[in-house]
Every structure is written in C-alpha cells, then in structure tokens.
Amino acid sequence: MPESSNEKLSVVVVGAGFAGLYLLYRLRKMGLSARAFEAGDDVGGTWYWNRYPGARCDIESIDYSYSFDTELEQDWEWTEKYATQPEILRYAQHVAEKHDLKRDITFNTRVMKAVWNEETSLWTVTTENGEVTTCQYFIMATGCLSQPKNIDIEGADHFGGEIYKTHSWPHDGVDFSGKRVGIIGTGSSGIQSIPLIAEQAAHTTVFQRTANYSIPAGNGPISKEKLAIKQRYQDYREEARWTPVGVPGKETVDFTFMVSDEDREKRYEALWNTGAIPHIGSEFADILSNKEANDTLAEFARKKIRSVIDDPEVAEILSPTSFPICTKRACLDSGYFETFNKPNVSLVDIRKNPITEITETGIATADQNFEFDAIVFATGFDAMTGALLAVDIQGRNGQTLKEKWADGPVNYLGLTVSGFPNFFMITGPGSPSVLSNMIVSIEQHVDWITDCISYMQKENLAVIDATLTAESGWVKYSTDFSDLTLFPMANSWYMGANVPGKPRVCLPFVGGVGAYRRACNDVAAQDYLGFKFD
Ligand code: FAD
Ligand code: N01
DSSP: OOOOSSEEEEEEEEOOSHHHHHHHHHHHHTTOOEEEEOSSSSSOTHHHHOOOTTOBOSSOTTTSSOSSOHHHHHHOOOSSSSOBHHHHHHHHHHHHHHTTOGGGEEOSOOEEEEEEETTTTEEEEEETTOOEEEEEEEEEOOOSSOSBOOOOSTTGGGOOSEEEEGGGOOTTOOOOBTOEEEEEOOSHHHHHHHHHHHHHBSEEEEEESSOOOEEEOOOOSOOHHHHHGGGGHHHHHHHHHTSSSSSOOOOOOOOGGGSOHHHHHHHHHHHHHHTOGGGGGGSSTTTTTOHHHHHHHHHHHHHHHHHHOSSHHHHHHHSOOSSOTTSSOOEEESSHHHHTTSTTEEEEETTTSOEEEEOSSEEEETTEEEEOSEEEEOOOBOTTTHHHHTSEEEOGGGOBHHHHTTTSOOOBTTTBOTTOTTEEESSOTTSSGGGSOHHHHHHHHHHHHHHHHHHHHHTTOOOEEEOHHHHHHHHHHHHHHHHTSSGGGSOOTTTTTTSTTOOOOOOSOTTOHHHHHHHHHHHHHTTSTTEEEO
C-alpha cells in the first residue's frame, strides 16, 4: 500500500473476510481501482478472529465454500463434513493468494469515518491512522457478526486472572490445564468451546442465562454421496441459490399436524441424526409460524437433552423453554450436553442466581462467590448493525447512518440506504444473510452490486441512491414477513434484543434466499427500480 494520503480510487471496500475478498476479485475483473481496509493482520474475517477451541462451521464444507472459481471448487479438498476454523482460514488465505488479492488490501487498519461530498459525488474515507482516501463507491463488507457486544457485567476489568473472549481468541491458543475456568455464555460459541475447555481445565463452571437448543453435529469424514456432488457442482450451486437457506434440501410441503405423532417423531429423529442445521426449522412448513407446531419440535429437543443428562435438575436447567426453537440460531455441538455429566463441570443458572459482579478473584453471584484462574466471555455480538454503525458514515445533508437508523436499520433490499448514495452493504440488515449459508448470500450480494456498478458505467451514470418510497416499501415487506413468523417472540440477536437499548426489529429478511434473489433480480431487470440516478 502506498503510504500516501488522499489516494483516489473507484471503490473502497471495508473488510477482508469472504465478502471483501470476492468483492475485490470482481472489482479487479471489471478493471476498477479498488482497495480494501482490514482491521486484522490477515484475511478471513470471522475465521481469522474466532479461534476458540472447537470453532467450526455448522454448514457442511461442500456447501460453505465459494462457487465463483470452478477450478478452486474442484481442487480444494475439505477434510471433514464440518470444517474447522483453521481449515476455513487456510481456505480464505489460499483464495487470497491464488487471486493475488492481498496487494489491494491494507491490513491492521480500521476505517473510522466516511463522508459523502455532494459537490464532487465522492466519498472521503478516513482510517484510524489518519489516512484519507476518496472514492466513487464505498462498500461495507464488514460482516454481520464481527462487532463484539460490550461486556455489560459490572467489574469485568477488575478480574486479576486471565480473560479470554471467544471472538478475539489468542492466535497461539490457550492452555487451561490445571486451571479453574468460568465461562459466561451458552450461544453457539459457548456450546462449541465448552466441551473442549472442560476436557483440559481442572474445573469448568458454566454461567447460563438462557438455555439453548443444540443438535449433535455427527461430524466425520465427508460422505461419498456429498463428495459426488463435485461432479455436478455448478448445477448444485445453482440449486442452492434458489432455496430458502442457500443449501439444497427437500421442499417442505407437509404441515406438522397433518402427520401422526409417531410419523412426526420418526421424522424428527432422522433430522436429529443428520445434524441438518439448515433444515431443522423446515421439516414441516409451519414450524416457524405456528407455536403449537413449533412446540412439538422443541419438546423433541428437550427430550433429547433429558436423555443424555444424568442429573434431572441439571437437565431441567439445560432445557430451553423461553423461546420457540429456531427463532434463535440453533446450535450444532459435539458432546455439549454430555459435558455436564463430568464431575469437574458445574452449571450455574444465572436467571435464578444472577451474577452481581466480576471480582478480582472470580465471579460473584447473588448467593455464591466463585474463584477462577481464567474467565471466558462467549457473550456474542452487536450483530448486523454493530460494525456498520461503528464507522461514522455521513450521507446527504450531513445525516449520519446512526441518526438514520435511530429506530432501526431502514434500507432498500438490505443493500443500500436512501440518502447514502453510492454506498452498499454486503449481507446487511434487510437481507437474508445470517439466516442462510452466508457464502451463497455473500456471492449474490457482490454479484448484484458489481453488476449495478457495471450498469452505471455502461449508462454513464455517476450516482445511485435508493428512493425513500422504495426503502419504506422494502422495510414494510420485510417487517410484514417477520410478523408472520415466530421470530419476534425470541429475545435474540436477530431481533437486536441482546444489546441493551438497541431498537427491537427483526434484522434479517426472513423470506428466504431464493425469494430475496428474485426480488433483487427483478429490481435490476427493471433498470434498478426504486433507485434514482444522477
Ligand atoms: P466477516 O468474516 O465478519 O469479515 C468482516 C471483516 O471486516 C473482519 O475481518 C473485520 O475485521 C473487518 N472490519 C469490520 N469493521 C471494520 C472497519 N471499520 N475497518 C476495517 N475492517 C473492519 N456462517 C455460516 O453461513 N455458517 C457457519 O457455520 C458460520 N459459522 C460462524 C461461526 C462464528 C464463530 C461466527 C462469528 C460467524 C459464523 N458464521 C457462519 C457467519 C460468518 O460471519 C459468515 O459466514 C462469513 O464468514 C462472513 O464473512 P464476511 O466477509 O461478510 O464478514
Ligand atoms: O453469541 P450469542 P455467540 N450475562 O449471542 C450470553 C454464529 N456462530 O457468539 O441468551 C450473562 O448467540 C447470552 O445469554 P442470553 C451464529 O450465527 C456460529 O455464541 O442473551 N450472559 C448467550 O448465552 C451465532 O448465533 C457458530 O440470555 C450473557 C451468549 O452469552 C452467532 O455467531 C459458532 C450476557 C451469547 O450467545 C453468535 O453466537 C459461533 C450477560 N451480560 C458463532 N451477555 C457455529 O457453530 C450475553 N450473554 C457455526
């Protein structure tokens, strides 16, 4: 990277995860000058930062991979059904090297501010080092789950022992041998890391606020049937693009109470044994919209928990009841529940016995003080909007994105925001993103955005902005869709409910990847209906 300030580019990209990498690839193919700024010191995004023990994908490797490079998809060999974090990171690094992408990425550099200039129709982007770049298009590829949630527990900085956070795990790993470890958080990150930490530590204490649904991963080698997909990979990818979640599977046509209790049980059993996270909520067409239907699957999941836990009181605490199954992202685990049968693992129900503060020596709850050598925070993210709002983005008339989104992240197609010209988001709020196989969604977004820029070049158009009417229409459509489902019943990060003070809105578009793609394609086919060009 030239050290110069005031570099002028066609496009500035923020982030070098899977989204930033593919975007750079496409922009370069179009002959545009582009640079990505990345806060980390390497590519990979999620898979660069989240190096905690047990971190791995919950979408099968055959599905969770790029489709744009047919040579890559044939040459790359995944070693397991669900790839581990180190393997996915190697894959991202391999892609960056294969396509020589790193020369257009400035690492260790956080973007702090981006301001639209109405006179020049350019964005001015400033990094934390004070470097200033101007560009025609400003694209945030900053990820949905990259901005950690602030630790909102009193005294967190008083602890004298070791502190670890799953989202920014030390690169050299951590040795917990002989240590007393406390872990706060039982979302996917907690559920993946707890069994491995407990294997090593002298004693592990898990602080659970909300019990979670989790399915056994049944990880292992990739099956012959799955490997055979490589012979028709591009057709399979095309199929994936039109499914609800970006992974091919059978279309659900049955409703829960159309089948006998016995048949339903058999179908749930089969589902459980495949560890099929993408399809868990769609075994029946009404699981995500009818609470009674949802209860049948939720009770099945609770029965599974009770069947593996020795102590009925512990089983009770671990059994989720406070939200419908699949309205928070269901987890995929390897021996999570069984871990609580170990003599050196304790569970604290902090709904009944709340954490009062973190002390110099451990964690104090209402009725007990715990002493630890290390505390692990697996407390999640300010999802979907956190990384976008962490940058001071100023659009037309000096309006900031923070002001515009004070009551929730209004947007058009989850890709653009009215009043913020030539600004795009990859997998932003209002898109299916986190409810899908994210690589499928990332590729679709990048393709749509780069096609839009090509269209503008061809038509000699300099500025694109979504109309307020189109934006309100999309927000209404999105909200109406989520209101038809059970998603609003959960205090989930999908609803912004995990971050105090965050507006409660369903952040992802729940209508599915295929329907969403159709809507985006329709807009483009009608000369970008809902946008104004200058
Ligand atoms: P990210 O990978 O998050 O990359 C964004 C990058 O932007 C980061 O490197 C960050 O440092 C950088 N950045 C952010 N703000 C700035 C700034 N202001 N300046 C400079 N750089 C910045 N999805 C699935 O589909 N299946 C899974 O199994 C799955 N597992 C996951 C497991 C974990 C632990 C987590 C956290 C997420 C998981 N996801 C999964 C979602 C995952 O985030 C996506 O699949 C995908 O990796 C996102 O890629 P991205 O490039 O959009 O964002
Ligand atoms: O975060 P989370 P995550 N006091 O928000 C608890 C993806 N992912 O990092 O539920 C006490 O899910 C909080 O409690 P509660 C995936 O999309 C995928 O685990 O708010 N507890 C919860 O238990 C996932 O959904 C994989 O009551 C506090 C936990 O911390 C997303 O990333 C692996 C607390 C946070 O869970 C986020 O997952 C990892 C407090 N003050 C991540 N604050 C795969 O398996 C929070 N908690 C592929």
